[in-house]
Amino acid sequence: LSEEPRPGAERKLTGKEEALLVATACAKPPAGRKRWTLTLLADTMVKLTDHDSLSGETVRRRLAENDLKPWRRDMW
Known part of the structure; x- marks a missing residue:
């Protein structure tokens, strides 16, 4: 069983931008x-x-991929 690639928009943030987002958070x-x-x-x-x-929502998805929740005190 295999699926065809699903249509969708490209990611808005590049790898470097995602790293910047994580560092900022x-x-x-x-x-x-x-x-x-x-x-x-x-x-x-x-x-x-x-x-x-x-x-x-874009920010939330990228942070969720890295298991980050900066709005929670107990994240650290």
Whole structure:
């Protein structure tokens, strides 16, 4: 049994950008914030990369692949 490749959009983040996302999520959040949120991470990634926009869902999926949950205190 085999399946044909499924259609879908290419990944929005490259490997280097995903590494930057993980490093950013593991760093201290901006001043005035206790922890990172998906929206805050997405907005920060837009500033750090050439992307015009990035959704919180894209950020959530990439973090889930790396088993990271920066919004939880007990992640560390």
